[in-house]
Amino acid sequence: MSDAKIPVIVLGGTGYVSGELLRLIAGHPRLELKAILSDSQPGEPVAKFFAHLAPIYPELKFSSLDEVKQLVGTLPTSAIISAAPHGVAAKLIDDVLTAAEAKGTKPRVIDISADYRYSTASAYEAVYKHAHGAPNRIAQFSCAVPEHLDKITTPHVAHPGCFATAVLLSSVPLLSLGLVEPRLFAAGITGSTGSGRTPSAGTHHPQRHSDLYAYNPLSHRHTPEIAALAQVASQVKAEFSFVPHSGPFARGIHVTVQAKALKPIKTPELLEALKGFYAGRTFVRVVGEMPHVKDVAASNYAFLSAAANGESVAVMCAIDNLVKGAAGGAMQWLNRVFDLDETTGLTTPAAGWT
Template sequence: MNIPAVILGASGYVAGELLRILAGHPDFRIAGAISESNAGKAVESVFPNLTGIWPEFRFLPFSELGEVLGERCAVFSCAPHGASAGLIAAAMKVADDQGVRIRIVDASADFRFADADAYEQVYGAGHGAPELLSSFSCALPEHRAQAATRHIGHPGCFASALLLAAVPLMRHGLTATPLFASGVTGSTGAGKQPLPTTHHPVRHSNMFAYRPLQHRHAPEVEAVCEAVSGVRPDLRFVPHSGPFARGIYVTMQAGLKQSFSAEQLRGAFADTYAGTPFVHVIDGPPKLKDVVGGNHAHIGITSGRDSVAVFVVLDNLVKGAAGGAVQWMNRLYRLEETAGLAAAGPAWT
């Protein structure tokens, strides 16, 4: 296949990862990278790691979107939350006016909630395109056999790791207690715009919690988990900023309904993720370097004193964002789910 792909909001870290992945994708052809702030600039001038991949490829303003859509198009949005919904609505109008069939995967938070009120409660602002919410659904590919809607809102990076731990616990009825989770993310999780907490002298050799028990991904996880498992968890989440650039390590603990061995618990998780190409239930706690740079996630489970601890590692920019978005787009176009994503991470970084 030769399916045109367009990235909206194409200048951040997630967009850079999407461009890197699409450069090696056998079925998607990058047709346009939309960025008002970088319009006219060479893509490799913003993402030097892509030097030599597309020497003549330049960012486009939104006004030129219609020129690159083709008869059908895979549209990825990497715009910030609050901006993505309006941008997607405008892109859908351009496509409708030209009779172009598009599929959309949004990597922002704008289509992760089923209704506008839930979004506003979490983000403190009205939704940018509430009329489109019914056209989107949010879940990890591993938790739905097929897409529930034409377009997808991809879960957040922390949410991806938390959902991988929480959904099997809920589906198998293993716990009736709150889920207590702690997670550590790399500095790329804060985005490309420099912040005081991503300044190298502050972040290097340092670690600190932020927004404890108030992180925006917690209500997202509760809602998505209920949608795919039928049970709404009570999540108590404390995120941390870690002294590295990329990757997420989540530890989730809960009380068990009855005594289960670690082997029995691993069996429940293995049953949930049987046949999924990117999620692996392993022996012992996972290591972050084993997944960074790739679309794979590793899960470890242990039990003791009628409680369970689940460990999840993944790359926040790949499995937690760009890679997961491509995985969903592969599904939407009925391609091999692993297309463009089969490469392992480098491990020794």
């Protein structure tokens, strides 16, 4: 492929994930941002919502849907990354793709919402309790953690959720390698950015500061997504019990997955198995010490470690929910879709102190 810049359009412009996408696009040598859509804020400066990005995008303004639909019809090839909310993204993506098809252009879409993660509209509707916005498009999307799918056979890709990403990175090796019984228990803690920009009783800083609590135990909507994607990646049907927690920090996820070993195994053997499974996968680091959220904050890396006592195994995973769990994972897929090195624009290490 030539070194020409790839035009990028971002959908769903004012949320935290969109801000991370803009930051990552600015540091990517092969991408050129053409527009960022916010149908509620058209014409408003992007810096009004993302002041930290003003030095990079001093004049950038949000575009309307009509402007984006017109633009996509002028770009023979483009990348569309959607950070629009669940329940909105499917119809929005369909509208933009329809406009492109009418002009004979061929954008490739990476969707970060849940709208194209399920293989059928009925499976999606069972979890999200509303009709799918564009069921005719579902077959055009693949969904997986980038490390778990070597070949893309569809024009578009859906990225798993942030909790799902961490649980899948931890559990798929255990199932694929036949190390554990297909009954897994996961507990995860997420930062407040995982709940989005609009504050609520559960996300407002005075409520969340110096506190830790579970929510939606055994009923979180990522659980069926985890089970479905784990089965596709490992070819093993497994049951998952998942308890998420809200943590007193802004960004990051820490997950622990536990299961019963099928045969006796100790920690060194388990760590070597994980290292072998993720050999050559730049963004998954299997480490001897316990992973810390600060080790991955603002980066696209996942740190995994593990312990085993013969009968039981535990795998711990730390990721940044906004990057590896959303914007960074989407950028990995963009690189893959456009035949770029998967790591392009994504190798900056963690901030370390946040």
